Amino acid sequence: MKVLIAGGGTGGHLFPAVALGEEMIRERPDLVKRILTATIKSLKFIQQRPAESAQFITKEWSVDAASADDLYKSMLPAFSKDGDMDEKGIRDALKRETERMALKEETPLSRVLDLRLLREVQQNK
Numbered sequence: 001m002k003v004l005i006a007g008g009g010t011g012g013h014l015f016p017a018v019a020l021g022e023e024m025i026r027e028r029p030d031l032v033k034r035i036l037t038a039t040i041k042s043l044k045f046i047q048q049r050p051a052e053s054a055q056f057i058t059k060e061w062s063v064d065a066a067s068a069d070d071l072y073k074s075m076l077p078a079f080s081k082d083g084d085m086d087e088k089g090i091r092d093a094l095k096r097e098t099e100r101m102a103l104k105e106e107t108p109l110s111r112v113l114d115l116r117l118l119r120e121v122q123q124n125k
Contacts, residue, residue: 018083029117036121040083047081083118 057068098106
């Protein structure tokens with residue numbers, strides 16, 4: 001099973017997010033913490049360096065600079081500053097996925113969400 005350990009999104013969606021297998025979380029917590037640290041750094045970069053973020057969009061998505069700037073501005077509110085997501089947003093996204101997959105029972109949040117290592121990384125910043 002994969003467990004969500006950090007979310008970069010806000011507003012009730014799970015993208016971007018970090019999802020890793022339980023085995024990796026259990027057996028390689030130091031690697032997981034490095035992944036989370038890098039994720040948080042990238043989220044901060046996006047927030048603090050709009051020109052460079054828009055340049056990246058221009059290059060990677062093959063769009064003109066004005067379009068890249070508009071895309072950046074439209075996406076910015078969806079990104080978390082520190083990898084966190086509110087619980088309501090996570091529950092809503094999980095409910096949507098349960099409905100989309102036509103599952104008979106809702107998956108308990110505790111089965112798919114583990115924020116322990118994210119909290120450790122956030123406290124050490």
